[in-house]
Amino acid sequence: MSEPKYAVIISDIKQQINDGFFQPGEKIYSEGDLKKKYGVSNTTVVRALQELVREGILTRYQGKGTFVSKSFINKEVIFNEYNRFPHSNGNPRFDKQVNIGNESTKVIAITEITDEKIAQKLQIQPENRIVHFKRLRFIDYIPWAIQNNYIAKGNLLNIDFADKDKFSSLSEELKKMYGFDILNESMKERIQIEFPIRDVANAELLNVEVSTPIYRMERFTFIPENKPFEYIESFVKHDFYYIEIEKKKS
Template sequence: MKYILSVEEIIMDKPKYALIVDDLISKIGNSLFLRGDKFYSEAEIKKLYNVSSTTAVKVLNELASRDIIVRIQGKGSFISKSDKNELVRLSNIERFPGEIVKVRVISITEDNDKNILKKLGLKSKETYFVFVRTREIKNIVTEAFISYIPSNLVKKDLISKKENFTSIYNRLREDFQINPYQLAYKEIDSIGYIEDPQILQLLHLNSRALLLIQKRTTTDKVHNREVEYITSFELPEYFKQQITREP
């Protein structure tokens, strides 16, 4: 006989500090606090919820770890100004509109590195293809791409001609009726110094350089599979982006 917990029992089983965290998040979500507003102090949480200092501190630490509040020594806690989980419209802006862009396929290889297999959700004996490409504007290499595509999404008879894969998305659309532009993806952008000789050589750089680094995984949720994992490295002066938010 199965025993199903009631809502009340689930709540009672939850730690006190976690219940307080949930309540405070609800208050923030209902606009009791706005971005940048000063948040409750440890003493205020103790009084408001009739708890110990230890519990109050645990609540504040939990909210800070979730990037909901920012704690500033000597000043108190404030609602984070981060737009984490906020719905925004992001648009890449061409720095040189109208200029001819050339994409070159440098190499195509098959591999099965365990780290990439994990990112693509593949098994240990499966493989993927690595496509190394560059992007040029006015004969200047502005960006280097490394795409990792599961082998079952690559027609091997086309590999002998690298130019067949100038646009991997067009290839996927023509060969497998997969349109990556319509699929879900997660992308992380950062700025960092790159010393990898392969990347520097692709960008015709002689020493370590500060580059825009983008890592993106594209997912076909209908068939529960990863379609592509890509890392790109771009010269910062060729990158421009606009972020807007509707009220």
């Protein structure tokens, strides 16, 4: 069976970027060019371009066209996330990574919801039920992160949520139930600063002022690779987290 036309377009554009025919930041073919080149409908072209945008390979600007993303494309980089905890005496300097005590997670609530925006992120129908796991992470009784995990109810059949504490490590529980390690599945993450804090309830849970900057993180886990299994929205105190990116010389 031959590949769908949209998949052929995706593959060809990726190959041309890898071969250097299109450089990061450079404008690529227009929708009209692609329709004529492949003899396909506008719907097929749009689907291919949208998939490449979702993967972070292309960026589209209204009225300007479609461009190769300026981010690292198919370059080998080492990306590490770290938790850095202040000294127990409250010193905000982070000269070295210091663990001041035990980490713990409290499951605040597990609820079934319907939410059109979350459903769209999970690529399910808006009326479909979603399980929302809301958890608060601590280091020595100090709250430092809020984590909201959203999974379609249809992916969590025959599960008893009455004992919510067993979901303090959701990844471990999913491994027991389904046999896969969600932490090692295909994922996409976005990290940005939220300032001021939009939701007063989040500031209260983290025990900070609304005027305090925090990290807001969005993560999608894909199982299979093209289907969102889980959407996570986390809020992290700015002084408890940092990232490090390393790129080797080509």
